[in-house]
Amino acid sequence: MRIGYLSTYPPAECGIATYTQYLRESLDPAAHESFVICQSGGAGEGVFPLWHPGERFSEHVFGTATRMTPDVMHIQHEYGLFGSQHGAEIVDLLLRLRLAEVPTVVTLHTVYETITDAQRMVLRHIVEDASAIVVHEDYQKATLDREFGRPEKVHVIEHGIREVRPVPNAKQRLGLAGKKVVLMCGYFRKTKGFDEALRFFPEVAENCDDAVLVMAGKIRGTEAKDVQAELYAALDEMPFADRVKYFRGQFPQYTLDALLSAADCVVLPYRTGAQSGMLSQCLAFGAPVVASGLNAFRDVLERTGGGLICDHPEEYGSAITRVLTEPELVNDIRQSGRRYIRETGGWSRVMERHMSVYEPLVSPAGSRGEYAFIPEPSVESRDATNSSSPDHRFTSPSKERGFRARDGYPALAASH
Structure with a gap:
């Protein structure tokens, strides 16, 4: 099967970018090929950055996608990714793909229980014109069913969790040896509830002599700059301020892995949100989570056993x-999380459930034939096989994923 993804993509800094990367990498490279059409900032094999944030893009993306002849297109949807007016540009693209009879799956990464009128206008078209919808939580499916009907189109597939080992000696490498690490990590926004540390950490510090609070994150450009400054000033004045440590920066994945490996507890006191990629990162490393009572957190932590829920701010301490x-x-907590990843939530399991959505769209009942795809061997294996051939010449080595520019595929510009 050839699968096209529309998303942001690494090295662009975006949770949906890494989500798409992990989803794509969980494909069986011996049976499927894929490509990604993304915003500027993405790069890699079979990755085509074709538009900039805020630009009109649907006609350009549609032309590229159809020239790639995908069996199915999979769009990763977030309101801020697809232009102005709540990403209304996606509506035009979906209609074009539907008219071209390209099966299209849309993952809705944000579905609030209460939908605004503007969101409803966009979502109505997405639900109608997509071939299938993926959400991460049961309450999100219930919301879409209530608002738009079409329950047969909506599939609940959990946010995948990486299957990884903790970073060795993470505490020592971060200067936290011998400490109980309470970690708050992410972009500084009022909705993230970082200021709750002012209430809970003095209580924690009084009851645990070796506890330290680690604040790790950054602001996006100048967004929430005042929030961060006010928070830091208040932390400097609170009791036990000398037991607060700050790390700043947009952490590369391995650095974030080290922070999570060092954490004895990760606090997610979010005030709003549909789900959190950070929660999945915590579960991957067995970092116990204490989170607010948002439905997204409650559903995941009850399902995985990965931490504790606080319905009121005074419960955090x-x-x-x-x-x-x-x-x-x-x-x-850690045993429950490991069992969930092994049996249900690991990316390989999540991809199996995605394939169960793709397959009926690509091979509907009554269709004949089966998909044929044999990945090109790597340069090294071809060298070994054909070393005796005097005319042995190769160009543009392909990756295991099997997709690269070659005869019969379009030559694509990297950007406008």
């Missing part, structure tokens, strides 16, 4: 203290 001082609780 006692919940974090429990995680830092009750080894049996932490062991149960």
